[in-house]
Amino acid sequence: MLLAILLALSSYGFAQSTQVTFYVHGSRLKSGVPGTNTGIFYGSIYDGTQRLFPFHQGFSFAKNDRFATLNIPPGLHDFAAWYGSHPTSGHHLAITLEPGKQYFFRAQSESRGIVEIEIEHGRLDQVTCQIAHEEAPNAKPIEIKHPSPNFISMHVPLQSMPSCTNTNPSP
Numbered sequence: 001m002l003l004a005i006l007l008a009l010s011s012y013g014f015a016q017s018t019q020v021t022f023y024v025h026g027s028r029l030k031s032g033v034p035g036t037n038t039g040i041f042y043g044s045i046y047d048g049t050q051r052l053f054p055f056h057q058g059f060s061f062a063k064n065d066r067f068a069t070l071n072i073p074p075g076l077h078d079f080a081a082w083y084g085s086h087p088t089s090g091h092h093l094a095i096t097l098e099p100g101k102q103y104f105f106r107a108q109s110e111s112r113g114i115v116e117i118e119i120e121h122g123r124l125d126q127v128t129c130q131i132a133h134e135e136a137p138n139a140k141p142i143e144i145k146h147p148s149p150n151f152i153s154m155h156v157p158l159q160s161m162p163s164c165t166n167t168n169p170s171p
Contacts, residue, residue, distance in 0.1 A: 129163075
């Protein structure tokens with residue numbers, strides 16, 4: 001009996017996931033303006049080469065202050081905010097997620113070049129829970145019309161960003 005309890009407790013530690021919230025918050029006035037790095041991001045979030053979800057779908061305007069919270073397995077992850085189908089090197093955020101902790105990542109758009117030749121790409125910044133709530137206090141959950149099975153299995157259906165806990169690692 002004791003052995004069964006110990007095995008159950010040890011497997012719980014391995015199965016414990018990490019709560020990760022990605023949110024988009026930027027300036028509509030600065031989106032697409034060369035030399036800015038606080039535009040509204042409207043691409044997809046990736047973990048390595050696997051697309052987790054898009055922040056924007058269809059032909060509607062990009063919506064600011066949207067979020068998605070996922071239960072992601074702990075360990076090394078390679079997140080990226082990208083407009084294309086395969087994130088290039090140099091725009092990734094490698095991080096080791098610790099079990100039972102809560103993480104927040106802000107997605108924004110960066111624009112480079114000149115008006116005629118503008119290059120825009122996404123950027124992810126790890127922020128504290130407090131910063132996420134200050135920047136996007138009324139953030140709404142993203143709406144995904146055709147979620148992937150992977151997204152469905154990890155998604156935490158919340159109506160507002162998760163409350164801050166004492167397990168928020170500093171960036």
